[in-house]
Amino acid sequence: MARTFFVGGNFKMNGSNSSIKEIVNNLNNASLDPNTEVVVSPPSIFLQTVRESLNKKIGVAAQNVFYKPNGAYTGEISVEQLKDSNIDWAILGHSERRTILEESDETVSLKTKVATEAGVSVIWCCGESLEEREAGTTIEVVSKQLASLKSHISDWSRIVVAYEPIWAIGTGKVATTSQAQEVHKAIREWLAKNVSDKVAEETRILYGGSVNEKNCSELAQQPDIDGFLVGGASLKPAFVDIVNAKQ
Ligand code: PEP
Numbered sequence: 001m002a003r004t005f006f007v008g009g010n011f012k013m014n015g016s017n018s019s020i021k022e023i024v025n026n027l028n029n030a031s032l033d034p035n036t037e038v039v040v041s042p043p044s045i046f047l048q049t050v051r052e053s054l055n056k057k058i059g060v061a062a063q064n065v066f067y068k069p070n071g072a073y074t075g076e077i078s079v080e081q082l083k084d085s086n087i088d089w090a091i092l093g094h095s096e097r098r099t100i101l102e103e104s105d106e107t108v109s110l111k112t113k114v115a116t117e118a119g120v121s122v123i124w125c126c127g128e129s130l131e132e133r134e135a136g137t138t139i140e141v142v143s144k145q146l147a148s149l150k151s152h153i154s155d156w157s158r159i160v161v162a163y164e165p166i167w168a169i170g171t172g173k174v175a176t177t178s179q180a181q182e183v184h185k186a187i188r189e190w191l192a193k194n195v196s197d198k199v200a201e202e203t204r205i206l207y208g209g210s211v212n213e214k215n216c217s218e219l220a221q222q223p224d225i226d227g228f229l230v231g232g233a234s235l236k237p238a239f240v241d242i243v244n245a246k247q
Pocket of ligand 1: 168170172211230232
């Protein structure tokens with residue numbers, strides 16, 4: 001089964017009403033590869049406006065979701081609230097949340113379980129720090145993150161994995177095609193060994209970390225790279241070129 005190419009745009013904590021309106025207009029008027037699934041993720045305050053104004057062929061993702069259904073959790077948003085606003089996706093386990101907001105593997109896995117069980121698909125992020133890469137423990141680190149996820153979920157059909165080496169995020173230091181392909185292949189092998197051949201074959205594995213319109217085509221040729229999670233470049237018109245990387 002061919003995996004549909006997937007490009008996610010993570011706006012992080014960037015944008016204003018006017019700049020996000022411009023991004024939405026740009027995407028609505030762009031010629032996007034019909035064979036690529038596109039999902040954009042604005043800050044939560046803009047989720048509903050973006051969902052209402054963006055072409056319905058493009059998905060919208062929250063950048064976080066809490067694992068409790070409702071109640072006294074100041075500052076959090078529930079899965080049901082996302083669904084009530086027609087938001088079908090969430091990015092979970094982004095390294096900025098794992099490091100700056102101190103989210104553990106357990107917290108990320110729990111959020112992913114609650115989201116996917118309620119029908120919200122998840123771009124689930126993993127990846128190693130520079131120290132871990134230099135210590136040669138990349139595959140070990142990613143495998144540990146995957147093992148935590150596996151212990152919480154059984155349905156992988158709503159998961160898209162994003163491999164994002166922390167040292168490549170927002171730094172301009174993109175992983176080489178062979179560095180990225182090596183880890184993507186290892187993730188697929190991990191899924192085959194620990195989940196099933198079917199899940200390994202069907203799960204999209206995205207690369208994230210300083211992807212831009214210049215480096216995307218070569219990365220997109222790799223057999224185990226099924227798309228991208230894009231930060232900085234998703235705020236620019238060049239995001240369209242990344243969506244069209246396979247053309
Ligand atoms: C990200 O935030 O997921 C990301 C990959 O950022 P950037 O593309 O800016 O490196």
